[in-house]
Amino acid sequence: xxxxxxxxxGPYAGTYKLIGGSPALDFANLVSYRGTAREHDWxxxxxxxxxxxxxxxxxxxxDTADAASLRDLRELLARVFLAVADGGTPRAADVExxxxxxxxxxxxxxxxxxxxxxxAHWAGRAPSLLGTLALDAAALLTSxxxxxxxxxxxxxxxxxxxxxxxxxxxxxxxxxxxxxSRQRSHYRxxxxxxxxxxxxx
Numbered sequence: 096x097x098x099x100x101x102x103x104x105g106p107y108a109g110t111y112k113l114i115g116g117s118p119a120l121d122f123a124n125l126v127s128y129r130g131t132a133r134e135h136d137w138x139x140x141x142x143x144x145x146x147x148x149x150x151x152x153x154x155x156x157x158d159t160a161d162a163a164s165l166r167d168l169r170e171l172l173a174r175v176f177l178a179v180a181d182g183g184t185p186r187a188a189d190v191e192x193x194x195x196x197x198x199x200x201x202x203x204x205x206x207x208x209x210x211x212x213x214x215a216h217w218a219g220r221a222p223s224l225l226g227t228l229a230l231d232a233a234a235l236l237t238s239x240x241x242x243x244x245x246x247x248x249x250x251x252x253x254x255x256x257x258x259x260x261x262x263x264x265x266x267x268x269x270x271x272x273x274x275x276s277r278q279r280s281h282y283r284x285x286x287x288x289x290x291x292x293x294x295x296x
């Protein structure tokens with residue numbers, strides 16, 4: 096079970112968890128219940144951005160990006176990886192946009208020999224959050240083994256890398272969405288109609 100990240104939820108009662116297995120996927124998940132009446136934007140308030148980056152272990156420049164650019168990237172990543180998870184093909188323009196952002200970030204990275212081993216070093220300041228996430232997304236999109244493991248939760252549609260041996264993971268977190276799904280199945284079996292467990296709690 097994943098631990099909740101200390102983001103400010105505002106009036107929202109839920110929690111955010113790093114369940115993606117990749118910073119790009121976790122960033123795409125910074126919306127709960129996307130496209131529904133219960134939708135919650137975890138990029139608000141603005142302080143959540145730095146808190147998320149720290150929790151994700153990313154070293155990025157302090158002036159990462161404006162709010163609109165961050166939201167645009169989040170939705171771009173969600174479109175691309177939900178398409179992959181659903182067995183489809185991402186839009187070419189979306190993939191090319193990720194490539195452009197990644198290329199800009201890659202220009203500042205140098206290969207150096209440090210402490211007896213090759214290492215990536217950033218020339219000048221740390222990369223932007225947008226660039227770092229685009230690099231991670233590009234790495235996923237060009238790795239067939241990783242791309243084949245991109246899955247969307249049956250309940251909330253958050254995306255994650257399914258690392259189970261038989262590719263059987265269905266939920267972002269079995270204690271959250273998995274539990275809701277099991278409760279719904281229980282209600283269907285015993286009462287003959289579906290009830291949303293979230294509405295009863």
